[in-house]
Amino acid sequence: MIQIKDLEKFYRTEEVQTIALNKLSFGVKEGEFVAIMGPSGCGKSTLLNIIGLLDDPDSGSFMFNGEEVSGYSERKRSELRKHNIGFVFQSFNLIDELTVFENVELPLIYTGVKPAERKKRVEEVLEKMQIMHRRNHFPQQLSGGQQQRVAVARAVVNKPKLILADEPTGNLDSTNGNEVMDLLIDLNEAGTTIVMVTHSEHDAKYSHRIIRMLDGQKVTENILA
Amino acid sequence: MLKNYFKIAFRNLLKNKVYSFINISGLAIGMAATMLIGLWIYDELSYNKHFENYDTIAQIYQNESNNGDTETSEAIPRPLEFALREAHNDNFKHIVMSSWNFPWYLKYDEKNINFLGSFMQEGVIDMLSLKIINGKPNGLKDLNSIMLAESTAEKLFGNEDPIGKILKLSDSFEMEVTSVYEDIPDNNSFSDLEFVMPWKFYITWQDWIREAEDHWGNNSFQAFVQINDNTTMEAVTNKIINVKKERSPEEAEFNPEIFLAPMKDWHLRDTYENGVQSGGRIENVWLFGIIGTFVLLLACINFINLSTARSEKRATEVGIRKSIGSHRSQLIFQFLSESFLIVLLSFVLAFGIVLLSLDGFNNLAAKQIVFPWTNYQFWIASILFIFITAILAGSYPALYLSSFNPVAVLKGTFKAGKYSALPRKILVVAQFTVSIALIIGTIVVINQIQYSKDRPVGYDKDSLIQVPVMSAEFSGKKDFMRMQLIESGAVVEMATTSSPTTNVWSNRSGYDWEGKPEGFQEDLAWTAVSYEFVETLGLNLIEGRGFSREFASDSTAVILNETAVKYMNIENPIGKLIRDSDYNDPDPAPPLKIVGVIQDYIVQSPYEPVKQAMYVFDAYENESYYNLRMNPDRSISDNLETIEAVFKRNFPNVPFSYQFVDEEYGAKFRAEERVASLARIFTILAIFISCLGLFGLASFIAEQRTKEIGVRKVLGASVKQLWILLSKDFITLVIIALVIGSPIAYYMMSQWLQKFSYRTDISWTVFALACSGAVLISLLTVSYQAIKAATANPVNSLRTE
Secondary structure (H helix, E strand, O other): OEEEEEEEEEEEOOOOEEEEEEEEEEEEOOOOEEEEEOOOOOOHHHHHHHHOOOOOOOEEEEEEOOEEOOOOOHHHHHHHHHHHEEEEOOOOOOOOOOOHHHHHHHHHHHOOOOHHHHHHHHHHHHHHOOOHHHOOOOHHHOOHHHHHHHHHHHHHOOOOOEEEEEOOOOOOOHHHHHHHHHHHHHHHHOOOEEEEEOOOHHHHOOOOEEEEEEOOEEEEEEEOO | OHHHHHHHHHHHHHHOHHHHHHHHHHHHHHHHHHHHHHHHHHHHHOOOOOOOOOOOEEEEEEEEEEOOEEEEEOOEOOHHHHHHHHHHHHHEEEEEEEOOOEEEEEEEOOEEEEEEEEEEOOHHHHHOOOOEEEEOOOOOOOOOEEEEEHHHHHHHHOOOOOOOOEEEEOOOEEEEEEEEEOOOOOOOOOOOOOEEEEHHHHOOOOHHHHHHHHOOOOOOEEEEEEEOOOOOHHHHHHHHOOHHHHHOOOHHHHOOEEEEEEHHHHOOOOOEEOOEEOOOOHHHHHHHHHHHHHHHHHHHHHHHHHHHHOHHHHHHHHHHHHHHOOOHHHHHHHHHHHHHHHHHHHHHHHHHHHHHHHHHHHHHHOOOOOOOOOOHHHHHHHHHHHHHHHHHHHHHHHHHHOOOOHHHHHHOOOOOOOOOOHHHHHHHHHHHHHHHHHHHHHHHHHHHHHHHHHOOOOOOOOOEEEEEOOOHHHOOOHHHHHHHHHHHOOEEEEEEEOOOOOOOOOEEOOEEEOOOOOOOOOOEEEEEEOOOHHHHHOOOEEEEOOOOOOOHHHHHEEEEEHHHHHHHOOOOOOOOEEEEOOOOOOOOOOOEEEEEEEOOOOOOOOOOOOOOEEEEEOOOOOOOEEEEEEOOOOOHHHHHHHHHHHHHHHOOOOOOOOEEHHHHHHHHHHHHHHHHHHHHHHHHHHHHHHHHHHHHHHHHHHHHOHHHHHHHHHOOOOHHHHHHHHHHHHHHHHHHHHHHHHHHHHHHHHHHHOOOOOOOOOOHHHHHHHHHHHHHHHHHHHHHHHHHHHHOOHHHHHHOO
16 A cells, blocks of 8 residues: 655754664555664654655655555645555644544545535444534543544544554553543554554554664564454 | 634723723724714715705806916806896796805894895795794795894894884895795805895895996806706706806906806815816825825724734644634634624724714814714624724734634744734834825824914914904994094094905906006906005005005005006106096096005915905005004003994994904914814824834733843843844834825825925925834834833743743
8 A cells, every 4th residue: 555665855954964764674564564663763753744745755655545645736735645544643743723522524525525424424423433412512522532432533534545643642641541542442453554653562563564764764663464 | 603703802902901991992083083084985975965956056157367367256147147047948947146245244133143144036935945933935025024043033032022013134135034934054155045035126225236236247146056957067067157247248358168067066066177176175085095094094993913912822622623623614604793892892992982072073173063863874884884894904914813823833943923913013114104194184284284374474463453344324423433443542533434444355456557558457456445454454565555545546546556556567666647448438437546656465365375365545445354453552452342332332233343454364374274174183093003003012012022122131231232122123114104205195194285386395304203103103102012021030920820
């Protein structure tokens, strides 16, 4: 599903240029669950952003579903993104002014799903995430675990082929964290590809494969399953 | 999708009440001001549009040159009519000779009421499309007929049918009411035409009018025309421009040029300089148009600044929406629809403000603007207005907010860059530049009015009244009335004049005197006055004496003003003679002997030099006004009561009316005062809107720097130091605005002052006043937020981590 070859990304400030990704190459197959680990600043979040088509590499090749996407325009990238990719963030990133229901509904609005169908699908996914009873609440009225379940619900409501999770349990206690990991496992078992960035060895163990990074390069790769 | 956008917009409005209030109220005030100005401009531009033949009606004007100066006037001589009809008739649908619109008494039964009316030729009915609602279609056919406006008929006849009834004009001529026409609405020339009588009556009525028939030099009439559809104003002007010159060799020395002033120019472009059309009220239309646009821009700037300042708060939403798959264009649309919503709410509020303030505005602007509920153009303009404002206010924030990089935003590392505040600063400077220019402009206008008001008038205008005595009954009664009035104790002195004290009705030429330069074409303001003229007005004699009953020869005496002596170049004027240049005729007018020279006194414009004037002794009952110097030892109301009683006793059939001379004089400032008070209001609005924006920005900055302030406080900063820290940046912006705005205002106001010969300087105190005012107001605005932030307990701000 994902083929990355010699990917490079630099960050420039006025004085220094830092290498975030240094000739990185690897691939992710459809239905895989890959965890990416490494110390802060090793480039793992940059990688996730590039895979998520939020960011552009400086050089190298990025094939998504057999298509070279590294040179895509902003508009094409967002088209590809909204139909194929769902995001789960460490800090949940829900829109404060929208209710649970409305937050989850948002991706469906952007893909042009009809209102009746939207309602059905949002309710379905809220049911699955066991957050239906909170559908009319605003994010601030929920616990962290509940907020992350809403974020996961929002990421999957469009039935994306790929979910990108950036430290999904980072802001949660272990009970809530485990619940979120269970949700991700369920999704993966249902066929969704998952790429997750994490600091937590515990969480990484849920994956099929762990890629460890340092200074923008892949150092090791452990296959768990 | 739109529903989702509006939902977010509404929730944001409710969540940030202060910002919403500043945004909506600022925009509403700005929009209301712009709407009022828009209505005013529309009203000005629609002047005379009531007339169906608006595009083809014109008035005949003439330029005449005197010693190199060209003067333009609508006063024309009678023979011009015959020349036009004879040689150029094929250009015109109508030529309508007319008298001036003057007050006349119309009497029916017990009612004797003063109405404004004219003597006009029959073509006027078709030319002005007068709508006859009762009586004959042509009510000017018979010599003694009179056509009444609907309101005039109502006042005189009530519910009676006026047609066929006999009225008495000036209590002497019997006129039969032939038709009633619908009133001509306000905001049109002729809206004060309360009745029309036949021109042919007028020309048989008095000797001087009859004799004017072949006098090309007697410019005492006016003519309106309607040109044919197949020609243009310019084409007709080209044909008739030399008609007077060709027909009247005597007048050719004044180089008279006859031209058409189209109806569309009467109201807005009525000023002529040296024979060339040079503006008029159209300048005010531009002025207020610009002010209106600026006020709206100021309000839009508030919106832009507050939206972009708060952008960090909206950044997360932008990032999330982008990561979910929103296009940038969709975000731009979202933010634009949000500003559209806010502008729509502001418009509703502005609409209310306009409805509530329209009466006051009308008062101030001397207008009768009615809210155009049923005018579809108004509603289309309103919708356009909302869209334009929304785009003006919303475009930049939409482009800015939608440009955020989702990666930075969602990682939480997003901070607006070092230069992100720069556009905001530039806009604040722009706002205050406009405000300061407006402040300076308003002060200069007020100064100019005050300066001209402080100009010595040259006579004592307090407790002086003038009573119009143009009715035939007053003839020959002036000495008798003077005695009666002085005996009554209400009046200490009285003199008659042929023009009101505050105007010149007659200008004359055709004189000769010793030392008159070769080829000099004089133009003198001419007033006929009675014996106690100098005493009654309280004029200052420089040389010689006033007219006196002790000198029988004073019946041919004349008094000059200082300017006239210099203008005519007469040395040692007392005793010199001024002759009518017809002294070679078999029956010449007797020469006038100069008996006195008075200090100039202001008769016409207080902004212009006093015109050269001659005051001849009135030996021929030329009086139009009694000027009464009231007894200073009695109250004005007592005096007026007594005076009225004296008039009623002697002229029971003439309603008593009078004018205070100082009020008439004050009226000369009205146009400028109107501009000043409108400018003052819009300036205050501009400052208010700018400060509203500054307040919002200050509160935002204070909020953003809460932690910094907390840390500084913990480290020992005093409230004063923090106040300076927070206020400094804003005051710097205001000072930059001062530096930019002052020269602009100086230049603009110098230009404006050029139109007054008698004008104030723009002194440095104006700038000092404007600058200190602007700094003080902005300091107060910012300080509230600064001090609030500086006195907050640092524990609270530091704990929010």
